[in-house]
Amino acid sequence: MTSLPVAPDTFHVFDTTLRDGAQQEGLRLTVADKLKIARHLDELGVNFIEGGWPGANPNDTAFFAAAADGELELHHAELVAFGFTRRVGAKAADDPLVQALIDARTPVICIVAKSHDEHVFRALHATLEENLEMIRDTVSHLVANGRRVFVDCEHFFDGYKSNPAYALECVRTAAEAGAEVVVLCDTNGGMLPSQMGDIVTAASAIGVDLGVHCHNDTGCAVANTLAAVDAGVMHIQGTVNGHGERTGNANIITLIANLQLKYGWSLVSEASLREATRISHAISGITNVPPNSRQPYVGISAFAHKAGLHASAIKVDANLYQHIDPTLVGNDMRMLVSDMAGRANIQLKGEELGYDLSDRELAGRITDVVKQREMDGYSYESADASFELLLREQLELGDDFFEVLSWRVLTGHEVKPEGDSEATVKLRARGEVLAYVGEGHGPVNALDMALRAALKQAYAHVDDFELIDYRVRILDQGHGTDAIVRTLIDTTDGERTWTTVGVGTNVIEASWEALYDAYRWGLTKRAVPVG
Numbered sequence: 168m169t170s171l172p173v174a175p176d177t178f179h180v181f182d183t184t185l186r187d188g189a190q191q192e193g194l195r196l197t198v199a200d201k202l203k204i205a206r207h208l209d210e211l212g213v214n215f216i217e218g219g220w221p222g223a224n225p226n227d228t229a230f231f232a233a234a235a236d237g238e239l240e241l242h243h244a245e246l247v248a249f250g251f252t253r254r255v256g257a258k259a260a261d262d263p264l265v266q267a268l269i270d271a272r273t274p275v276i277c278i279v280a281k282s283h284d285e286h287v288f289r290a291l292h293a294t295l296e297e298n299l300e301m302i303r304d305t306v307s308h309l310v311a312n313g314r315r316v317f318v319d320c321e322h323f324f325d326g327y328k329s330n331p332a333y334a335l336e337c338v339r340t341a342a343e344a345g346a347e348v349v350v351l352c353d354t355n356g357g358m359l360p361s362q363m364g365d366i367v368t369a370a371s372a373i374g375v376d377l378g379v380h381c382h383n384d385t386g387c388a389v390a391n392t393l394a395a396v397d398a399g400v401m402h403i404q405g406t407v408n409g410h411g412e413r414t415g416n417a418n419i420i421t422l423i424a425n426l427q428l429k430y431g432w433s434l435v436s437e438a439s440l441r442e443a444t445r446i447s448h449a450i451s452g453i454t455n456v457p458p459n460s461r462q463p464y465v466g467i468s469a470f471a472h473k474a475g476l477h478a479s480a481i482k483v484d485a486n487l488y489q490h491i492d493p494t495l496v497g498n499d500m501r502m503l504v505s506d507m508a509g510r511a512n513i514q515l516k517g518e519e520l521g522y523d524l525s526d527r528e529l530a531g532r533i534t535d536v537v538k539q540r541e542m543d544g545y546s547y548e549s550a551d552a553s554f555e556l557l558l559r560e561q562l563e564l565g566d567d568f569f570e571v572l573s574w575r576v577l578t579g580h581e582v583k584p585e586g587d588s589e590a591t592v593k594l595r596a597r598g599e600v601l602a603y604v605g606e607g608h609g610p611v612n613a614l615d616m617a618l619r620a621a622l623k624q625a626y627a628h629v630d631d632f633e634l635i636d637y638r639v640r641i642l643d644q645g646h647g648t649d650a651i652v653r654t655l656i657d658t659t660d661g662e663r664t665w666t667t668v669g670v671g672t673n674v675i676e677a678s679w680e681a682l683y684d685a686y687r688w689g690l691t692k693r694a695v696p697v698g
């Protein structure tokens with residue numbers, strides 16, 4: 168087995184979520200969003216935060232002004248302003264966008280420079296020598312203004328394949344003009360890991376510190392970055408959650424976790440790494456891009472186990488089916504209950520929920536019930552609360568908070584502020600028969616209103632329960648309107664959120680079942696009666 172490289176003393180982690188990450192389709196970050204994300208990145212322990220392109224748009228200019236005026240206190244990272252080399256035929260000292268970089272008042276500036284001969288000719292409309300002069304002039308001007316300068320060599324790998332001598336000349340020119348790090352960019356993201364090493368090694372001969380910036384168009388951004396690390400780069404660029412132009416950038420959390428936990432390098436503190444899951448999810452909240460449940464290390468499914476064989480080994484030792492201890496990155500192991508479960512899943516899930524299911528016969532019986540109900544359309548892996556209720560029924564725990572005597576719902580065209588549907592629910596709770604009418608927007612809302620109104624007489628706190636999401640899925644699509652449907656309802660009481668499931672050929676019946684479970688589960692957790 169090949170040994171892993173040793174960490175260079177001055178290895179940098181450079182985050183570009185606020186610049187290249189923001190180039191993702193559909194993503195728009197306000198100044199306040201950028202300030203919040205920068206604070207999270209600082210907590211994560213990255214060395215550099217590229218904040219955007221001052222002068223290119225008022226938002227980014229305002230972000231750097233806010234940061235310089237004291238709204239961003241970084242404890243660990245340094246803020247970086249991004250821009251490009253001066254315009255063709257101009258002077259760096261006279262170029263307003265170069266001046267905007269200096270005006271951003273950051274200690275570090277990263278400029279992007281062309282390094283692919285075809286791009287110089289066809290995109291820049293310049294000669295090869297003029298492009299070198301643009302790099303030389305811009306870097307030396309920024310250095311003369313007291314800035315540390317990094318240079319992103321755009322399309323470096325493709326440029327090297329087209330004209331290796333010129334691509335290397337761009338790196339050399341940047342280094343000689345005073346760039347501290349020259350970053351080799353796979354701008355189009357077309358590289359493969361096996362192609363990275365030789366090109367990085369060729370650039371290493373120049374003797375400047377090298378970095379790497381990879382896009383994910385071949386699905387290899389992280390692998391390509393690691394291949395460049397193996398070949399000697401000492402600066403890696405990436406974005407949280409892999410945000411970025413097209414298919415995104417190398418995921419910086421995956422990179423940090425790999426280098427820290429697999430290479431054994433110490434890039435961020437152990438405590439910061441344990442915040443990785445929280446930070447990834449917090450940044451998803453700010454970008455308004457839902458978290459990828461299958462994201463390595465920090466996705467909610469990264470340590471979720473569904474298959475019976477996995478669970479039976481995990482019962483012996485969790486490490487038998489996990490590549491790391493999830494708590495190292497602030498994540499948790501989760502056991503899923505489904506028709507692929509064996510006794511072990513049920514026992515481990517029971518343990519997670521606080522029930523002793525060590526009796527093999529009992530666990531086997533519950534497994535059989537789960538498999539049959541999954542066959543009927545239920546899905547317990549997405550409805551923990553309904554699974555717990557099923558468990559409690561099998562354990563005969565006697566949850567008799569209320570008994571439904573009847574329910575019905577009418578829906579029509581009447582336009583009223585209370586809604587277009589009316590439901591009646593009759594139930595027995597704490598020895599009393601309670602019948603209530605609820606009005607709502609749609610039959611499920613009306614049923615919720617009626618059930619809540621009745622239950623409130625016996626258990627006042629059900630008023631805290633709020634239905635926050637409702638999803639319907641048709642299970643046998645060929646059947647048209649008589650198909651079996653599954654409904655999932657998410658409910659919260661402000662402290663916790665739980666999910667329940669219902670199934671039926673009638674969408675209202677399926678919804679009622681999920682609703683009924685939602686109230687039952689809430690009551691089992693906080694059964695405080697009125698009076």
Ligand SMILES: CC(=O)SCCNC(=O)CCNC(=O)[C@H](O)C(C)(C)COP(=O)(O)OP(=O)(O)OC[C@H]1O[C@@H](n2cnc3c(N)ncnc32)[C@H](O)[C@@H]1OP(=O)(O)O
Pocket residue numbers: 220222223224251252253254255279280281290291292301321354412
């Ligand atoms: C690989 C990357 O992702 S690098 C980051 C890319 N990010 C962005 O482009 C986002 C922000 N960009 C912008 O707001 C605008 O493109 C600006 C303000 C930078 C420039 O806007 P405009 O002046 O209207 O030019 P436009 O975007 O149409 O074209 C870019 C110009 O820069 C030139 N250019 C391209 N790369 C470079 C470079 N490295 N150095 C100098 N000039 C460059 C192009 O040749 C073109 O020149 P032209 O206007 O004379 O044809």
Ligand SMILES: CC(=O)C(=O)O
Pocket residue numbers: 187279319320321322352353354355380382
């Ligand atoms: C600089 C940059 O974002 C790129 O080359 O992809």
